[in-house]
Amino acid sequence: MTAPLLSVEGVAKSFTMHLLGGLTLPVVENVRFELHPGECVVLGGPSGVGKSSILRMIYGNYAVDRGSILVRDAVDGQMRDLGAGDPRTVLRLRERSIGYVSQFLRAVPRASALEVVADPLVRLGVPREAASQRAAAMLRRLNLPDALFDLPPATFSGGEKQRVNIARGFLTDHPILLLDEPTASLDAANRDVVVAMIREKLADGVAILGIFHDEPVRAAVATRILDVSAFSARKAA
Known part of the structure; x- marks a missing residue:
C-alpha cells in the first residue's frame, strides 16, 4: 500500500x-x-x-x-x-x-460566482484569465447558467450556491x-x-x-x- x-x-x-x-x-x-x-x-x-x-x-x-x-x-x-x-x-x-467543500458557501460580498470559483487558482499563481476559463468550465459542468456567472452567489438559491461551492473545491489539484x-x-x-x-x-x-x-x-x-x-x-x- x-x-x-x-x-x-x-x-x-x-x-x-x-x-x-x-x-x-x-x-x-x-x-x-x-x-x-x-x-x-x-x-x-x-x-x-x-x-x-x-x-x-x-x-x-x-x-x-x-x-x-x-x-x-x-x-x-x-x-x-x-x-x-x-x-x-x-x-x-x-x-x-487540503481542499474542503463545506455544507454552506461563505462567499465574499459582491464577488461574482466566477470570481469565487477562480480565486483558489489565482492564489496559486494561475493567470486570472486562465483561472476564469477553468472556473467557467467547471460551473457549466455543474449546470449553472452562464447568466449567473457575473452575479454574487448571495443572491442564488441553496442548490445554486452549493454548485458554486463544489466548483470552487474541485477546481484545484x-x-x-x-x-x-x-x-x-x-x-x-x-x-x-x-x-x-x-x-x-x-x-x-x-x-x-x-x-x-x-x-x-x-x-x-x-x-x-x-x-x-x-x-x-x-x-x-
Missing part, C-alpha cells in the same frame, strides 16, 4: 460551554485512521456523533485537545502536524495539500479533499455530476474523506466506511 497522505492518531475533542459555568462537553476521543491516495473514506454513524467535528479538525478549523493530525505536505512530501494548531502550518497545508455533505441540496442530475467528479478525483489518486447522508451517493463513491461511533466520547461517558 502507498504511504498515507493523512494519519490521525489519538485525537480527542471537547467543547467548553462558557455560558454554562465552563461545562465541558466531550465529542470524540482516540480518533485514529489513515487516508491513502485513491481512497474515499466515508465517515459514518448517527447525527451528532462527531463526523463534522472530525472534518473541521483535519482542516484546522477546530483545535484538538490531544493527539496528532499528520498531513503530507504536497510541496516537500513531509508529514506535518496540523493538529498542533500552528496558523502558518494550517495555511500552508490549505494552500497546496489538492491531493486531499474533504467533503461535508456536498450533494445535500442538489437535484438528482447534479448529484450524478458530482459522483462522476469524485470518481475522477479518485482515479487521479486524490484521497477523499467525506460525509454523505445521501445513501446512493455514498454507495457509489465509498471505498471504506469509518464508523465514528467507535470514537464517541459521549457514548463512553
Whole structure:
C-alpha cells in the first residue's frame, strides 16, 4: 500500500460551554485512521456523533485537545502536524495539500460566482484569465447558467450556491479533499455530476474523506466506511 497522505492518531475533542459555568462537553476521543491516495473514506454513524467535528479538525478549523493530525505536505512530501494548531502550518497545508467543500458557501460580498470559483487558482499563481476559463468550465459542468456567472452567489438559491461551492473545491489539484455533505441540496442530475467528479478525483489518486447522508451517493463513491461511533466520547461517558 502507498504511504498515507493523512494519519490521525489519538485525537480527542471537547467543547467548553462558557455560558454554562465552563461545562465541558466531550465529542470524540482516540480518533485514529489513515487516508491513502485513491481512497474515499466515508465517515459514518448517527447525527451528532462527531463526523463534522472530525472534518473541521483535519482542516484546522477546530483545535484538538490531544493527539496528532499528520498531513503530507504536497510541496516537500513531509508529514506535518496540523493538529498542533500552528496558523502558518494550517495555511500552508490549505494552500497546496487540503481542499474542503463545506455544507454552506461563505462567499465574499459582491464577488461574482466566477470570481469565487477562480480565486483558489489565482492564489496559486494561475493567470486570472486562465483561472476564469477553468472556473467557467467547471460551473457549466455543474449546470449553472452562464447568466449567473457575473452575479454574487448571495443572491442564488441553496442548490445554486452549493454548485458554486463544489466548483470552487474541485477546481484545484489538492491531493486531499474533504467533503461535508456536498450533494445535500442538489437535484438528482447534479448529484450524478458530482459522483462522476469524485470518481475522477479518485482515479487521479486524490484521497477523499467525506460525509454523505445521501445513501446512493455514498454507495457509489465509498471505498471504506469509518464508523465514528467507535470514537464517541459521549457514548463512553
